[in-house]
Amino acid sequence: xxxxxxxxxxxxxxxxxxxxxxxxxxxxxxxxxxxxxxxxxxxxxxxxxxxxxxxxxxxxxxxxxxxxxxxxxxxxxxxxxxxxxxxxxxxxxxxxxxxxxxxxxxxxxxxxxxxxxxxxxxxxxxxxxxxxxxxxxxxxxxxxxxxxxxxxxxxxxxxxxxxxxxxxxxxxxxxxxxxxxxxxxxxxxxxx
Numbered sequence: 001x002x003x004x005x006x007x008x009x010x011x012x013x014x015x016x017x018x019x020x021x022x023x024x025x026x027x028x029x030x031x032x033x034x035x036x037x038x039x040x041x042x043x044x045x046x047x048x049x050x051x052x053x054x055x056x057x058x059x060x061x062x063x064x065x066x067x068x069x070x071x072x073x074x075x076x077x078x079x080x081x082x083x084x085x086x087x088x089x090x091x092x093x094x095x096x097x098x099x100x101x102x103x104x105x106x107x108x109x110x111x112x113x114x115x116x117x118x119x120x121x122x123x124x125x126x127x128x129x130x131x132x133x134x135x136x137x138x139x140x141x142x143x144x145x146x147x148x149x150x151x152x153x154x155x156x157x158x159x160x161x162x163x164x165x166x167x168x169x170x171x172x173x174x175x176x177x178x179x180x181x182x183x184x185x186x187x188x189x190x191x192x
Contacts, residue, residue, distance in 0.1 A: 018116065022124040026139075029128075030072035032121035036098055037065035063087075064094035068125065075139060078147035082140055088132060095125045 022028065040062050047053040067083035068091050074080045083091070102119040109115060128139050 019120040022117075022120040023127055025121070025124070026072065026076050029121055029124055030069070030076050032118060033065065033068040033072050033125065037062065037069050040065055060090065061094055061097070064090040067091055068094065072125075075143040078143070078150065088129065092126070092129045092133065095122055095129060098122050099126060 040058075044053060044058040044062060048055050048058050064087065067087045070080055071083050071091075074082050099119060099122040102115060102122055106112065106115045106119055131138060132140070
């Protein structure tokens with residue numbers, strides 16, 4: 001398998017991304033954020049008890065990851081709401097620390113594909129957060145469009161039938177607001 005050269009995320013951003021598809025894998029980003037939050041919620045109380053981590057630092061990191069989980073849950077499902085903008089720098093710091101830890105672990109075990117995937121997903125989160133920081137909320141904008149489209153689709157019973165059987169003719173309702181191109185059955189497409 002050929003080795004791909006790392007791609008730069010943004011001009012001036014020093015973190016290489018070895019898998020650019022991770023940026024668009026929103027479900028995997030949500031899963032990585034949830035796993036990171038769960039690991040911290042489980043491990044930090046013991047670290048605080050042993051005096052290896054300050055209680056305020058533990059609480060801030062867990063809160064930042066909870067905001068990341070809420071954000072990616074909203075992006076993926078439309079349920080909930082994106083986190084408050086004032087949490088952006090806390091989220092960036094949490095992801096940067098996690099990416100640094102993943103880089104360190106990967107430097108000890110370079111052939112670990114799971115660690116590399118984890119790092120790529122952290123860097124994808126960082127890429128999206130960087131765009132938010134510089135005033136380009138594309139992921140939130142596109143998610144809100146997708147949420148509105150799915151809500152409209154769910155409100156149209158004819159559209160619901162089309163999802164179950166794509167051969168169904170186009171929607172006859174004019175009030176659902178969706179463009180409904182007629183889907184040709186396979187027999188018609190092959191005959192044409």
